[in-house]
Amino acid sequence: MIVPSAKENNTVQPFTRGPSMRDVATAAGVSAQTISRVLNDHPNVQESTRRRVLAVVEELGYRRNNTARALVTGRSKTIGVLTLATNNFSKSALTLGVELGAREAGYTVNAVTSDLSVQGLTSAVGRLVLQGVDGIVIAAPLQGAADQVSKLTQRIPIINTDGSTSLGERVVGVDQDIAAVLATQHLLDLGHQTVWHVAGPQEWSDALARRNSWHRTLHDAGREAPPELEGDWSPESGYRNGLILGRKPEVTAIFVASDEMAFGVLRALTELGRRVPEDVSVVGIDDIDLAAYSNPPLTTVRQSFEDTGRRAVASIVAQIANPALVSTPDLVAPTLIVRGSTAPPPAAD
Amino acid sequence: MIVPSAKENNTVQPFTRGPSMRDVATAAGVSAQTISRVLNDHPNVQESTRRRVLAVVEELGYRRNNTARALVTGRSKTIGVLTLATNNFSKSALTLGVELGAREAGYTVNAVTSDLSVQGLTSAVGRLVLQGVDGIVIAAPLQGAADQVSKLTQRIPIINTDGSTSLGERVVGVDQDIAAVLATQHLLDLGHQTVWHVAGPQEWSDALARRNSWHRTLHDAGREAPPELEGDWSPESGYRNGLILGRKPEVTAIFVASDEMAFGVLRALTELGRRVPEDVSVVGIDDIDLAAYSNPPLTTVRQSFEDTGRRAVASIVAQIANPALVSTPDLVAPTLIVRGSTAPPPAAD
DNA sequence: CGTAACATTGTTATCGATAACAGAATGTCC
DNA sequence: GGACATTCTGTTATCGATAACAATGTTACG
Numbered sequence: 079m080i081v082p083s084a085k086e087n088n089t090v091q092p093f094t095r096g097p098s099m100r101d102v103a104t105a106a107g108v109s110a111q112t113i114s115r116v117l118n119d120h121p122n123v124q125e126s127t128r129r130r131v132l133a134v135v136e137e138l139g140y141r142r143n144n145t146a147r148a149l150v151t152g153r154s155k156t157i158g159v160l161t162l163a164t165n166n167f168s169k170s171a172l173t174l175g176v177e178l179g180a181r182e183a184g185y186t187v188n189a190v191t192s193d194l195s196v197q198g199l200t201s202a203v204g205r206l207v208l209q210g211v212d213g214i215v216i217a218a219p220l221q222g223a224a225d226q227v228s229k230l231t232q233r234i235p236i237i238n239t240d241g242s243t244s245l246g247e248r249v250v251g252v253d254q255d256i257a258a259v260l261a262t263q264h265l266l267d268l269g270h271q272t273v274w275h276v277a278g279p280q281e282w283s284d285a286l287a288r289r290n291s292w293h294r295t296l297h298d299a300g301r302e303a304p305p306e307l308e309g310d311w312s313p314e315s316g317y318r319n320g321l322i323l324g325r326k327p328e329v330t331a332i333f334v335a336s337d338e339m340a341f342g343v344l345r346a347l348t349e350l351g352r353r354v355p356e357d358v359s360v361v362g363i364d365d366i367d368l369a370a371y372s373n374p375p376l377t378t379v380r381q382s383f384e385d386t387g388r389r390a391v392a393s394i395v396a397q398i399a400n401p402a403l404v405s406t407p408d409l410v411a412p413t414l415i416v417r418g419s420t421a422p423p424p425a426a427d
Numbered sequence: 428m429i430v431p432s433a434k435e436n437n438t439v440q441p442f443t444r445g446p447s448m449r450d451v452a453t454a455a456g457v458s459a460q461t462i463s464r465v466l467n468d469h470p471n472v473q474e475s476t477r478r479r480v481l482a483v484v485e486e487l488g489y490r491r492n493n494t495a496r497a498l499v500t501g502r503s504k505t506i507g508v509l510t511l512a513t514n515n516f517s518k519s520a521l522t523l524g525v526e527l528g529a530r531e532a533g534y535t536v537n538a539v540t541s542d543l544s545v546q547g548l549t550s551a552v553g554r555l556v557l558q559g560v561d562g563i564v565i566a567a568p569l570q571g572a573a574d575q576v577s578k579l580t581q582r583i584p585i586i587n588t589d590g591s592t593s594l595g596e597r598v599v600g601v602d603q604d605i606a607a608v609l610a611t612q613h614l615l616d617l618g619h620q621t622v623w624h625v626a627g628p629q630e631w632s633d634a635l636a637r638r639n640s641w642h643r644t645l646h647d648a649g650r651e652a653p654p655e656l657e658g659d660w661s662p663e664s665g666y667r668n669g670l671i672l673g674r675k676p677e678v679t680a681i682f683v684a685s686d687e688m689a690f691g692v693l694r695a696l697t698e699l700g701r702r703v704p705e706d707v708s709v710v711g712i713d714d715i716d717l718a719a720y721s722n723p724p725l726t727t728v729r730q731s732f733e734d735t736g737r738r739a740v741a742s743i744v745a746q747i748a749n750p751a752l753v754s755t756p757d758l759v760a761p762t763l764i765v766r767g768s769t770a771p772p773p774a775a776d
Numbered sequence: 777c778g779t780a781a782c783a784t785t786g787t788t789a790t791c792g793a794t795a796a797c798a799g800a801a802t803g804t805c806c
Numbered sequence: 807g808g809a810c811a812t813t814c815t816g817t818t819a820t821c822g823a824t825a826a827c828a829a830t831g832t833t834a835c836g
C-alpha cells in the first residue's frame with residue numbers, strides 16, 4: 079500500500095522544526111525570557127509588551143515546545159495509565175475518565191497496556207517512567223510485580239484502581255464489599271434460598287473482594303455458600319459457567335462478578351431453556367451501557383469507572399502539587415439497579 | 428481524603444532527578460558520548476567498554492531521559508490518537524490496536540479525546556502537537572475542523588480511520604461499502620422484500636458509506652429503499668428507532684449500522700412482542716465481543732478495529748521513517764458472521 | 777616502513793525552553 | 807532629595823541527551 083513518492087527527497091531532512099522562542103523574541107524585539115514570561119502568565123510584564131509578544135506569536139504561528147519545557151522543569155504534564163491489553167467496558171471507561179480528568183487539570187495521557195505477567199507489567203511501567211510521566215494510574219492487579227514497579231516509580235506518584243494495597247500506594251475506586259452485598263442481599267430478599275457466584279479472576283483484588291463479600295453475606299444470613307465458579311471477565315467465560323450452573327436444577331439465583339460475564343450467563347441459561355427471571359435470577363456488576371438492553375434487561379450494581387478515573391487523576395494531581403500529601407483510600411459506594419433479570423424464585427414444587 | 432503528612436517537607440524540592448548520563452560516564456570512567464553510543468547500539472564500541480558501561484548502568488539504576496533525547500533528536504517516540512470522548516466498543520478496540528502496534532514499533536501512545544465541535548477537535552490535535560507526538564491517528568470525523576487540523580499538523584504524519592478523505596490524508600480502515608452489501612444482501616437472500624436501515628450519525632463518513640451502500644444494494648436488486656432512520660451509535664438510540672420500526676408490521680428486516688445500536692433494536696422488538704428472527708431479522712455491524720451472547724445471538728458484519736489500529740500505526744511509522752512515502756487508502760474487506768438474529772421472513776398471510 | 781583506512785573514544789555545540797540572578801527605570805516615603 | 811522598594815527586562819547557566827567533528831591508536835598493505 080505504500081509506494082515511494084515521485085519526487086524523491088534527496089536532502090536528508092528528518093524533520094522540520096517550527097519557530098522557536100528565540101525566533102519570536104527576535105521578531106518582537108525582546109529577549110526569549112520575556113516570551114517565556116508572557117506565555118507563562120508571569121506578573122510584571124508590561125501590557126504593551128505582552129500584547130506585542132502575543133501578536134508575534136500569533137503571526138508566526140509559534141507553539142511552545144513542551145519537550146524543552148519538560149526537560150528544564152522536570153514536569154511533562156503527562157499522566158500515565160496502565161491497563162490490561164483487553165477490550166472490556168470497565169477498562170475503557172476508566173481510561174476515558176482518566177483522560178477527561180487529566181485534560182481538565184491540564185495534563186495529557188500516556189496509555190500503555192500489558193498482560194498480567196510480572197515482566198509485562200514491569201516493562202509497561204518502565205515505558206511510562208521513561209516517557210517521563212508525572213504520575214501513574216494503574217488499573218491492573220500488580221501482584222508479584224509490585225516490588226519492581228515500586229522500585230521504578232520511587233519518584234513518581236502512583237495510584238491503584240484495583241483496590242489492591244499491595245504497593246502501599248493510594249487507592250481510588252468503588253467499594254466492592256458493598257457492591258457484592260447489594261447484589262447478594264437483593265437476591266436473598268427476593269426469597270432465594272442461596273446465591274451462586276461466578277467470580278472474576280481472583281488475582282484481581284476487586285474480584286476477590288466481591289467473592290469474599292458475597293460469601294460473608296450468605297454466611298451472615300445463615301445460608302450455605304455454594305462452591306463458586308470463576309471466569310476471566312469475558313462473556314465467553316460467563317457462557318461456559320452459565321452452562322454449568324444452568325444444568326443444576328437447584329440454582330435459582332446467580333451473582334455474576336461483571337456484566338459482560340452476565341451476558342454470557344444469560345445466553346447459556348436461555349439456550350438451556352431456563353427462563354430469566356422466572357426460573358433463574360441473574361445480577362451483574364458494572365452497569366455497562368448495554369446492560370439495559372439485554373433480554374431481559376440486566377439487574378446490576380452500578381459503579382462508575384469514569385468517575386473512578388477522574389478521581390484517580392485528581393488524587394495524582396494533588397500529590398504532584400504537594401508530594402508531602404498522603405491520602406487514605408477513597409472508595410465510593412455503588413448502587414443497585416433493578417431491572418428485569420431478577421425475580422422471586424419459582425414456587426417450590 | 429487528602430491530609431498533609433506529619434513530617435512537613437520544608438526544603439522546596441519539587442522533584443528529584445535520577446542519575447544522568449554524565450553520572451554514569453564518570454562512574455565508568457568514560458565520556459557521556461560513549462554511554463550514549465552503548466545505549467543506542469552504535470557500532471565501534473569496544474566490547475570491554477560496552478560491558479563496563481552496562482554494568483555501571485545497572486548498578487546505578489540509570490534510565491535514559493527520553494525528554495532530553497526527544498529534544499535533541501526531534502523525535503518523541505510517541506504516537507497520538509484522537510477519539511471521541513465516548514465509551515463504545517469500536518473506539519476502545521481501535522485504541523487498543525494502536526497501543527499494541529505502537530508498542531511493537533517502539534512507540535508509546537498519547538491519547539486525547541474530544542467532542543465533535545471544531546473547537547474541541549482542533550484543541551485536541553493541538554494538545555497532541557504540543558506534546559510533540561511523531562504522528563497522529565484520528566478516529567473521528569473531522570468535518571469543518573479539517574482545515575485547522577491540517578494547519579496544526581503540517582510537519583506530522585497523520586492518518587484517518589473514519590474513511591474520510593477530507594484532509595487528503597492517508598486512510599486506513601475497513602471497506603464500508605462491502606460491509607453494507609454483505610448485511611443487506613444477506614437479508615435479501617433470505618427472501619426479505621426490502622431492508623430497513625438504522626444508520627449511524629451521517630457526519631461519520633463510515634456511517635454515510637454504509638447508508639449509501641445499503642441504498643445502492645437495494646436499488647441494484649430492484650427494491651424500493653424505505654426511509655432510513657438515524658441513531659447516534661448508542662444502544663439507547665437503537666432502542667428508540669427499534670420502537671419505531673417494530674410498530675410497523677411491514678418491517679421484516681433491519682440492517683443496523685452498529686452492534687451496540689442493534690442491541691437496542693433487539694430489545695425494542697422484544698418489548699413490542701415481535702420475535703427475532705421469526706418475525707423480524709436484524710443484522711448489525713462490528714461483531715463486538717457481546718454480539719455472540721445477545722438473545723438471540725446477533726448476526727453481524729465483523730470488522731476488526733484492533734487490526735485497523737495496528738495498520739494505522741504501521742502506516743504512520745512507515746511515513747515517519749520516510750516522509751517521502753505516499754500511500755493509497757488501505758481498506759480491508761469485512762466478513763459476515765451469521766448467527767441467530769436472521770431468518771427468512773414470516774410466510775406471507 | 778610510511779601512509780591510508782579503520783576502530784575507538786573524547787570534545788564541543790546544540791536542541792528549546794526556564795530558573796536565577798542582575799540591571800535599569802520608575803515610584804514611594806520621610 | 808536621597809535611600810529603598812517595585813516594576814520591567816535582559817543575561818547567563820542549566821536541564822540531559824545526541825550530532826558533528828576531532829583526536830587518538832591500530833591495522834593493512836604496497
